[in-house]
Amino acid sequence: MDFNFTEEQDMVRDGLSRMVREQYDWETRRKAIESEAGWSPEVWAQLAELGILGMPFSEDDGGFGGGAIDSMVIMEEFGKGLVVEPFVPTVVCAGGFLKHAGSDAQKEDHLAAIIGGERIFAFAYAEPRGRYDYADIATTAKKDGDAYTLNGHKAVVIGAPWASHLVVTARTSGSGRDRDGISVFIVEKAADGVVTRDYETVDGRRASEVYFENVSVPAGALIGEEGKALPLIELVTDEAIAAQCAEACGAMKVAHTMTVEYSRQRKQFGVPIGKFQVLQHRMVDMYTAYEQSVSLTYLATLKLDAGETERKRAVSAAKVGVGQAARLIGQEAVQIHGGNGVTDEYAIGHYFKRLTIFDHEFGNVDHHLKRHVELS
């Protein structure tokens, strides 16, 4: 048993922490998310330069030989600064699909570009009716000679406005919620028939509604085996969940620290409000929930390579526990900040918003509690 990080991981954490603190300060972030683009390509280029984007890839794949623990370290720092840049869609999701199931040609085509920061991906999986069920999709991909023709509508595709490429889930056979018949494709956003409508999200990111109108992709766009992608999707989304749990841990850490600090500064009735026991105990409960979340995030991250059932149980456990903690900490942090907590000016409200949306991505608390029950 060993809960220590490697020297390299500590260095990554320190470097990233400094970068987020010094170059992703609150005003810089605000300017970036309020700009027309809504993010900072310069920050992305810098992450590539620092080797962050290549961290979780093997050396064979052109990366730095790290893995899920490295992604965890990175995402926790991103969470602390509410970094909006698309590490999860590009590196964890698209990178994950390629890493696990990409052909040599696909890896060659995309991985170096991902690691170098030149190619941004978004993961188009959610649909208006499908909610948390990755198999409940109406987007179709019909085999047509050497190509596939895609039709359908993907909802709230995070990071799509910044992306040049999309990873798209589609049904190649079967119907309804069949586990069989789901396939994954890489689609260039500039392809004929891809129509997007871009917008801001409440947690400071950007997303698109993506419509596929007879979009033709070559057979080489298929990742993995046709019709057999659901287990692959479950694996990659589990990795994304573990990464986002780490992000939430970073955000919760800051939200809690800010709240304790605020309770020290804010005086009412002649004393700092942190002197009131009723608030003290609530901040202790927030702290406890945060520590438990870190533990569950470690558990999920360390079990990503385990057998399917063990992995899913650990990931669901983390998504449940971190989701509950994110709700508690977000709500209490705002409450203890009083009126200032509901303003746009104070950072705490932005942490609250990110922690709220965290629960809605890749399955909420109830969904993962059910998955845990089903696997127990």
Next chain:
Amino acid sequence: MNLDFTPEEIAFRDEVRTFIAENHPKHLGDFGMREDMTPEEMTAWHKVLGEKGWSVPAWPVEYGGTGWTPTQRYIWSEENARANTFMPLPFGVSMVGPVIYTFGNEEQKAKHLPGIRSGDVWWCQGYSEPGAGSDLASLKTTAVRDGDHYVINGQKTWTTLAQHADWGFFLCRTDPDAAKPQEGISFILIDMKTPGVEVKPIKLLDGGYEVNETWLTDVRVPVENLVGEENKGWTYAKFLLAHERSGIAGVARSKRGVEKLREISANETLYGAPLIEDFDFARKVSQLEIDLAALEITELRTLAGEQAGKGPGPESSILKIKGTEVQQRLTELTLEAVGSYGTPYYGSIANDNSEAGSNQYPIGPDYAAHSAATYFNMRKTSIYGGSNEIQRNIITKMILGL
């Protein structure tokens, strides 16, 4: 003891239902509250009710109240919630109005009550300060007597909708040497057009602008704008807060909200079936309904107590705590119900629509729009009107005697 309406009450319900159907301005639709409402839209229903004589039902009849029983007032708010009307804002009707008719002089009543009833005069509340929130009595805004005027200096905050206000009621310190901070505070009415009054908007986390900072710099206010006695303002403020709390439960609105939540979750899908058929989700909706049912009866018991001559007492703090918890839970479950479409920031999308025309693809179902903004916005309810922590302190002191 029973919960049934009498035939007279049913007749009353039919009467108000018909009145609302026939007189609620059609251009307001049935949206209730919208983020982009104009001041005219916010007062439209108030003005109709003012003409009918129904804008201030809870006031004593001599000041324009309707003399309705608590049950009739309950029916009135139920029917308004049913039609999703935008009710008169509380600042005049439920806050300063009762203070003026209870503690004000005849000139003040004659000058201010008609405008509150008709909806022609917009009021705002100048209580909180940057350093005086839960500890309201520590407020620092000063009113110094200078001949026939008070000269007022200070900064107020969270002044809701002050950007539209004609008048404000302010708590100011008139005796800085009083033995206790609660003594030495006065309740003063200020014309918002007076030189030296400056209103600066505060952006909230939902993207909207409903509260403001209000800066008062050498604002000269005639002494006749003092309500009641000098240095007794704290008494009036406490009276007002108790009144504010009794309306804060928002039961009828929440009932309408639960109905809407059921509609949404019947329309949304989870695992191929309607969301409302998912036991985990249905269970949460039922839990909310149970809390709301308890709250409704608790509020009716409080209203009945008022009818029997007991003013709203410290138990109204229960209504504030549970009412806001229900409102917050309702908006949270609504956000959960809409799924992914809670994530778009509709504040930015509305602008896109108006620029690009209507031929764009829609973003989610209509009911999903603003669900996150509403959830975020409702976090304020456990903070304002005396935070829920302060309400618990009140119950601790006044009811438990600790």
